[in-house]
Amino acid sequence: MIQIKVFNRVPHLEDWVIDKQVEKQVRFLKAVHPQLADEHWNEGRVELRPVKRDPNLKDYLRSFGSWHLGEKDVAELKKFLQQLNGKGVDLYFSAFAFDFGMDVFKKDGAKYERGKVNAENALFTSILAADFDGIIEEQFLSEKQRLLDLDIETIDIFSGHGWQSIILLNHRVTDKGILKKFTELMTTKGFKVDSAIVDAARVLRMPYSFNTKALDKKTKYYDPINPKIIATTDHFWTERRYHVTEIFEKLNRLPDVIVQSHPLTDVDVKAIPTASLNSTERKAEKEKVKREIEEVKQIKVETLKAVYNMLDLERLPEPVQKMLAGSQEGLRNKVMMFIIPFLRNALGLSIQTIKEILAIWGERCSPSLDVDFVLGEVDRIYGMGFRGKHGKYTEELRKAYGYLEFDKYTKKNKIIIPNEFFEDMSTLSDGAVRIFLAIKLGESLDGVKNFSKADIQKYAQVSERTMERNIKDLLSKGHVCKRRGNRRSGEGHVYYINPYFNSVAGFTMLENATVKLMLSDLTDGEMKLYCYLSKIVGGSRAECWTSQKYLANKIGKKGHDSISKMTGSLHEKGFITKKTIEKNGVKHSVYNLNY
The missing domain is CATH 1.20.91 (Influenza Virus Matrix Protein; Chain A, domain 1)
Incomplete structure (x- = not known):
């Protein structure tokens, strides 16, 4: 019978007990993330993530992270656990080690929080994990015996409302989909595992902490009268490690209980990318790459x-x-x-x-x-x-394709316009486009991030009244943001480009020198049209055959006559080359951009 410790409030541990807690957590972390014991400590950071369950807890809690559990990091871990001591907080560890230095963004343009594992910065894992949730002890022991019958030993953690079984690997798996493949295979073979453990951003219940979900109104375990605070600890331990292909091959000996939607063949299993090869494999891999080069x-x-x-x-x-x-x-x-x-x-x-x-x-x-x-x-x-x-x-x-001259193909000396900006061009005033380009130019040329009204007037070469009238469009559509400046120093509002744009739509680049010339030589309407032509041809600078009616509609003009006049003016000013070609008795205008 597995012994379970239950409390009606989160225990406050004495200092010597926290020392024992640290000792056990370090042992566990070095088992599931063996790189933490290596001298080469910068190969992948591991996260311990606190999750608040007590709604009355107002403290801001940062994740603990480490590349190498040396003396200094162990001391920091103790301080971290002391901060959580006696509080309604659940603790989780990252299944994957991750790249701490990588700045990555979500699809909505928001930046992922630094110090936390996510689907993009995940590097590798050294475990396979199965979550047996919502089953009684007898059922779990039956599931465990099935694994033992296959000669698969696991570290088993009682998570408070179920069990977690962890298989230690003798190498690193870099396949970010490995947890999903493992979970799907376990499910196929009839194991009662939680289907949620599928992604590289997964955090798992940390043993030698407390499950405090009973304090959280959002969970089914919430109990305001007599909450059950449950100690999480290991109940079975192993030091034995396996190769990932060995585990998949052992599991595949079992008959399918559920038909596999995407069955893994022997070739698929052997193709799971790992970060560790023996000397013979490394030599063969080098020879193969050499031939391909x-x-x-x-x-x-x-x-x-x-x-x-x-x-x-x-x-x-x-x-x-x-x-x-x-x-x-x-x-x-x-x-x-x-x-x-x-x-x-x-x-x-x-x-x-x-x-x-x-x-x-x-x-x-x-x-x-x-x-x-x-x-x-x-x-x-x-x-x-x-x-x-x-x-x-x-x-x-480099060996295969040769030396690459990077500077010629950088975004240096260019401004970047999100393509979603062009979607609003039909309703943006011509002056708003001038102001937007001027702010982007100030960013690129002088590194200005926050613009005063006077700054915008200077870069856009407009009056204060013109600036105030046209920037309203940019603010209402979210292309430019504003905030109150420092009142003590007498600062008014400051304006800045919205840093979050939809990267899925792509973007268009214009040379700084071109934008500077546009601001001095072109009317607001001509600037608007030239920008849209740049968006159409993109980096290829190919000929543009787009009809004048289409262009008029896209930049908010009444008819093709205005487009004809503006393209004629752009041609005279040297910004485009305009040609008229007759096809099947119908005349078409073709444009080539000169900048």
Whole structure:
């Protein structure tokens, strides 16, 4: 019979008891995250996350994090646990180690909280975890025996309302979907596991703490009269470690109770990416990459121009052209991690265009890649929100594709306009577009983040009254924000570009020098039109065949006559080259942008 300790309030531990708590938690953390015991402590941070359950607790509680549980970190862990002592807080640990230095953004543009694991910054895990929730002890012991019959030993944690079984691995798994694959396989084999343990951002119940869900009105365990505060601890322990493929192979010996929706073949199991290879495997991998590098050098890029008609291929660096010819198996992941951020950040392409490009690339790979897999990878990597001009250009990529001159393809000396801004152009005043571009230019040229009214007047070259009238559009549509300045120093309101924009729609880039010239030489309406033409042609700078009626509708003009006059003026001022071509007896205007 498993002994369970239950209290009617959160116990306040004496200092010597906290010392024991620290000792046990360190032992557990080094078991599930063995890198914490290594001397190389910067390979992946681990998070301990406190979650408030007591609604009366007003303290702000930060997560505890560590790369290496040395003496200093152990001392910090004790301070952390002392802060939680006697409080209605649940404690969880991250199943994955993560990259603390990575800045990543959610789909809505909000930044993930620093110091916490998420789906984007997760690096690797050394465990497989199963959550047996809502079952009695007898049922759990029966489930555990099924694993023991397969010669699978587990660390088992009583979580307060169920059990958690943890399988220790002798290597690191870098596949962010491994917990989902494991959970689905366990479910298929009839194990009564919680289907929620599926993602790399998962945090699991930390043993040697307390389950205080009974204090939380939002949970089914809430009890305002006699809350059950339950101690969480280990009840079975093992030091035995396995290879992930060994676990999957053992489980696959069991008959399916539920039909697998996506059964893992032996090939799939063996293809689960890990961060540890033995010397023979490492040697074979190096030889394979070496062969593939030699194959890359034979690529002829001239044949690609017709294939990638959405790109101005000749303007791309030669190494990128070679990548687009298709990549071999050992280089494909590295290419995707490099080229998706490059297409997004250096060229400003939308996710839809990037998917179109990568779908073609996947077909040309050797062997070819499933299109659904490629599109899923685009979503995943694009969603990481890399802020650099490209992904990592690894030594393997350099050897395969050659030296890449990065400076020529950066966003340096450019302003970035979110494409969602153009969706509002039909209702934005012409003056509002001038002010928006002026603020963006001030950001880019001088690093200004907060603009006073006088700053905006200076950059936009407008009067105070004109500025006040036109900025209302930008504020109402959320493209510009304002806040009250420092009252003590007599500051009025300050204005700044909304930092959160929908990156899914992509963006358009304009040279600083071009914007500066636009502000001095063009009317507000001409600036608006030139911006929209830039958005249409994108980084390719291809000819624009768009009808004047369409342009009028998109930038809020009454008819094509006004567009005709403005494009004529832009042509005279040297910003565009306007040509009239007759096709089937109908005249069409074609525009090429000169800047």
